[in-house]
Amino acid sequence: MGTRLRYTTADLEGLPDIDGVRYEIIDGELYVSKSPDWHHQLACTRISIELGVWDRQTKSGFTLYAPGVIFAEDDNVVPDVIWISRERLAAVADEHGYLRAAPELVVEVLSPGASNERRDRELKLKLYSRQGVHEYWLIDWQARMVQIYRRQRAALRLIATLDGADTITTPLLPSFSCPLATLWEP
Numbered sequence: 001m002g003t004r005l006r007y008t009t010a011d012l013e014g015l016p017d018i019d020g021v022r023y024e025i026i027d028g029e030l031y032v033s034k035s036p037d038w039h040h041q042l043a044c045t046r047i048s049i050e051l052g053v054w055d056r057q058t059k060s061g062f063t064l065y066a067p068g069v070i071f072a073e074d075d076n077v078v079p080d081v082i083w084i085s086r087e088r089l090a091a092v093a094d095e096h097g098y099l100r101a102a103p104e105l106v107v108e109v110l111s112p113g114a115s116n117e118r119r120d121r122e123l124k125l126k127l128y129s130r131q132g133v134h135e136y137w138l139i140d141w142q143a144r145m146v147q148i149y150r151r152q153r154a155a156l157r158l159i160a161t162l163d164g165a166d167t168i169t170t171p172l173l174p175s176f177s178c179p180l181a182t183l184w185e186p
Contacts, residue, residue, distance in 0.1 A: 006074055007030040008028070010073070019035070021034060024076065024077045024119075025077070027074060033111065039141050043184070047107055047178065050182060051081070051173075059086075061083055064081070064082050064103075066078050066080060067082055071127070071131050075127060081107040106137070107136075110139065110141065120138060129151075134172055135151070136149040146180060146183075148170070150170075
């Protein structure tokens with residue numbers, strides 16, 4: 001019976017720093033992805049802007065674009081967008097600027113390809129659920145749809161699938177609203 005190599009955060013230090021290449025480790029397995037296309041980045045930028053506007057109005061937290069989140073030595077990911085409260089950020093940021101625990105909200109925008117989709121829909125969903133993320137928004141820019149997962153009974157559960165003229169709202173961010181069309185308009 002063979003043993004599977006488990007990657008750790010320390011292993012990332014030895015990997016080449018190549019523009020447009022993202023390394024993530026989930027449950028000890030290394031995932032390498034290339035720079036996303038402009039559609040993906042537009043959805044990331046737009047949701048970041050909407051969350052950022054809400055942040056500036058409420059002064060309750062921060063919207064961060066592609067931060068490093070190190071849950072454990074073998075769970076090190078780079079979500080597309082997160083929102084974290086001021087109190088939580090002060091408690092979980094390390095001296096290098098990485099988060100060492102879950103933010104309240106994680107947003108992933110699906111990248112094309114079966115392996116990318118599986119990583120976001122299954123592996124990251126399980127990871128974020130285990131780590132205590134309060135909400136997980138999965139944005140599918142190709143289908144122009146958003147799935148909202150919310151923590152219920154200690155796990156993230158799908159509570160809404162939004163499309164068309166729907167608007168994203170959440171009890172996590174009182175008074176926040178974002179019409180889906182905002183995410184797709186070129």
